[in-house]
Amino acid sequence: VQLQASGGGLVQAGGSLRLSCAASGRTFSRQTVAWFRQAPGKEREFVAAIWRGGTNTYYADGAKGRFTISGDKAKNTVYLQMNSLRPEDTANYYCATDPSIILSSVREARSYAYWGQGTLVTVSS
Numbered sequence: 001v002q003l004q005a006s007g008g009g010l011v012q013a014g015g016s017l018r019l020s021c022a023a024s025g026r027t028f029s030r031q032t033v034a035w036f037r038q039a040p041g042k043e044r045e046f047v048a049a050i051w052r053g054g055t056n057t058y059y060a061d062g063a064k065g066r067f068t069i070s071g072d073k074a075k076n077t078v079y080l081q082m083n084s085l086r087p088e089d090t091a092n093y094y095c096a097t098d099p100s101i102i103l104s105s106v107r108e109a110r111s112y113a114y115w116g117q118g119t120l121v122t123v124s125s
Contacts, residue, residue, distance in 0.1 A: 021095030
């Protein structure tokens, strides 16, 4: 499976962006897809995940109430709507998927075998 992340850019604090993760080679309809981010000098961290095509969603504490993950099965694309952005949200954002992931590992980057190339989000103060 190949993942293509897009939608990053420069936005002022308080603004919004919508990231997209398009898949080819495999359908997302029953897979878990997650977003992670990595800021310079920091480890990759979990942001949000949509479990097996949308049965449940999971968020990092800092994303709750501001970010929404959703999927469009017809377009084989998962989105991350980010509102009320803060300078500390600045990072490269990556989407990931793995057909074998288990629920207890959904927040662990090492559990995902397939990754998109990343899209840069920069939030200015």
